[in-house]
Amino acid sequence: MVDDGNYHGLCPPAMVDVVSALRxxxxxxxxxxxxxxxxxMDSGLGLTAARLLYEIARGPEQVAGQGILARTLQERLGIDAGFASRLLRDFERRGWIERRKGADGRQRPIHLTDDGRAFFDRLEEKTRAHAEGRITHLDDVQRAALIAALGEVRRLLGDVEA
Known part of the structure; x- marks a missing residue:
């Protein structure tokens, strides 16, 4: 048994070890x-806000120059509309995003400003350096095994991008 959480009565017996291992x-x-x-990463942002900024900066809509809709961000991240709205208002207040005119008046695609891009790039570099620092002890074979294992976990758990 991997952990001793008291949820054994909530799961079929065959699932207990899998749930324990996943948790x-x-x-x-x-x-x-x-x-x-x-x-x-000492950014002044909580994890959800940092991830929201990542989706704005790196989502396929941004790469295509289209911007992204708030509703798309909410769905992609599985966050409450009110919470997303508060975070986006904070990003606007900080000057990191702007909402432009969309195909119709109700849709206002979100784009990063130059200040938002600069902040995101600094955060992304810090995040990459932190991750790299955590795996420097691995040799090339271990790194390849880690890549394969992480891809397999994502695939097994239903990540369509894996």
């Missing part, structure tokens, strides 16, 4: 990546 991995991963800190 143990999640606890390890959140600690390993540092996402439990109040400020993600």
């Amino acid at each position: 143990a991995f999640n606890r390890f991963h959140t600690r390993f990546t540092g996402v439990l800190q109040p400020s993600y």
